[in-house]
Amino acid sequence: MAGRFPPPSTRVTVRGGHVPVPASEDAPLDLGLTLGPLRRGPADPTFRVTPDGSVWRASRTPDGAGTLRVRLDSGAASAEAWGPGGSWLLDRLPGLLGAEDDPAAFVPRHRLLAATHRARRGLRLTRTGLVLESLIPSVLEQKVTTDEAYRSWGVLVRKYGEPAPGPAPNGMYAMPDARTWATIPSWEWHRANVDPKRSATIVRAARVAHRMEEAAAMAPAAARARLELIPGIGPWTSAETIQRSNGAPDEVTTGDLHLPGIVGWALAGDRTADDAAMLELLAPYEGQRHRAARLVLLSGRVPPRRAPRMTPGRITHL
Numbered sequence: 001m002a003g004r005f006p007p008p009s010t011r012v013t014v015r016g017g018h019v020p021v022p023a024s025e026d027a028p029l030d031l032g033l034t035l036g037p038l039r040r041g042p043a044d045p046t047f048r049v050t051p052d053g054s055v056w057r058a059s060r061t062p063d064g065a066g067t068l069r070v071r072l073d074s075g076a077a078s079a080e081a082w083g084p085g086g087s088w089l090l091d092r093l094p095g096l097l098g099a100e101d102d103p104a105a106f107v108p109r110h111r112l113l114a115a116t117h118r119a120r121r122g123l124r125l126t127r128t129g130l131v132l133e134s135l136i137p138s139v140l141e142q143k144v145t146t147d148e149a150y151r152s153w154g155v156l157v158r159k160y161g162e163p164a165p166g167p168a169p170n171g172m173y174a175m176p177d178a179r180t181w182a183t184i185p186s187w188e189w190h191r192a193n194v195d196p197k198r199s200a201t202i203v204r205a206a207r208v209a210h211r212m213e214e215a216a217a218m219a220p221a222a223a224r225a226r227l228e229l230i231p232g233i234g235p236w237t238s239a240e241t242i243q244r245s246n247g248a249p250d251e252v253t254t255g256d257l258h259l260p261g262i263v264g265w266a267l268a269g270d271r272t273a274d275d276a277a278m279l280e281l282l283a284p285y286e287g288q289r290h291r292a293a294r295l296v297l298l299s300g301r302v303p304p305r306r307a308p309r310m311t312p313g314r315i316t317h318l
Contacts, residue, residue: 016297022053028075030122031055033298034098035070037244038126040137041150045157045173046164058164058174059133061085062213065174067164070097082166083174098124100247106288110267113292116299123298125291127247129216132178132209134244135227138237139201140194148193155192160184178209201232220248243290252282252289259293261303266296271303 019039021032035055039047048056054071066085070077070093077097081089094100101124108114128134141149157175164172176184182203189199205212208230215223223246224238236255242248253259254275264273267281285292 016294018298019049019055021049021055022051028122029072029077029097029124030120031070031072031077031097033120033123034126035096038128038134040153041146043150043154045154045161045171046175048169048172050169056164056168056172057089058168058172059085059089059128059130060161060175060177061088061130063088065162065165067166067168067172067174068093068096069168080166082168084165085174086165092127092129095127095129095247098126098247100127101125101249103291105249106285106291108295109284112266112299112301113295116295120295120298123291123294125247125249126244128245131212131216131223131227131241131245132181132205133175135205135212135233135237135241136175136181136202138240139198139205139232141240142198142201142232142237152192152194156184156188156194159188159192178206181206197232201230204232205230215242216245218246220246220251223248224251239290249288249291250286252279252293254279259297262301263293263296265303266299266301 017033017037019032019036021030031053032049035057038057046058050056052071054069057068057070059066059068062085064084066081066083066089068079068081068086068089070079072078077093079090079093081087089096103121103124106117108117137149137153140152157173160176160180161173164174184199184203186196186199189196212227215226218226220242223242224235227233227238227241228235234255236253239251239253242251243253260273260275260278261271263278263281264270270277273281282289282292
């Protein structure tokens with residue numbers, strides 16, 4: 001039974017993409033670590049883990065909504081899919097499960113990273129091939145707490161998405177299509193606690209959805225440049241998106257409120273590190289800097305808290 005029920009997640013390891021999924025200890029692939037970054041909070045209507053160890057995802061593909069169920073059987077991944085987008089999802093299953101990722105390319109040069117890399121040997125970097133699916137929730141996470149963004153995502157997907165095709169668990173939805181995102185009324189954004197700046201960014205991206213989705217087939221640097229042509233999308237948002245849609249192992253997130261201090265503390269005992277200091281610490285891992293940053297988060301080593309958590313804001317009463 002060892003390893004079948006992973007230890008409870010912490011806020012930082014969740015940020016690193018850890019979702020507990022029952023699995024055998026010797027499995028070569030950890031579904032929770034690999035697919036965890038795609039879950040936007042424990043109540044994400046597009047993502048569900050069931051007690052049998054299956055991971056369910058509802059996605060909006062170029063062919064329409066689709067539901068994918070993935071599980072490990074005797075160490076090998078098996079999958080089923082339903083809906084108009086089901087075949088599209090199955091065709092891209094290897095990339096989703098990290099078949100295009102090369103963990104061996106990462107050479108740890110710090111004791112913490114070596115230990116975490118060894119403990120998380122089932123980690124693979126996912127590649128969804130879907131840009132808006134990661135871009136929109138990343139925009140929702142701009143300048144607010146993750147809990148606020150998760151609630152907004154859930155409200156909008158449940159109201160404007162469609163029920164996940166097939167025998168998906170109750171309450172699962174595929175996110176709205178681009179046209180629907182572009183036509184959500186201003187007062188509905190307000191009710192979902194999304195300010196006009198973030199909603200306008202999402203609408204602008206949705207209006208050129210085809211051009212955004214082309215970035216999934218581009219080199220990461222070019223893909224980020226494509227996304228950043230949209231006003232309101234900067235380096236933080238483009239990195240968070242391309243890490244998921246393109247499986248980019250070197251696209252480290254800059255402009256984050258907490259990440260530089262976490263990396264600085266874990267690798268150098270410097271809780272005051274800024275982006276420049278973080279990038280300097282990650283320089284030995286060039287080509288794998290995103291993986292290195294994820295391993296820092298998955299280690300759970302964070303500086304002691306000095307101030308209360310940020311108080312979530314609510315604009316719905318205004």
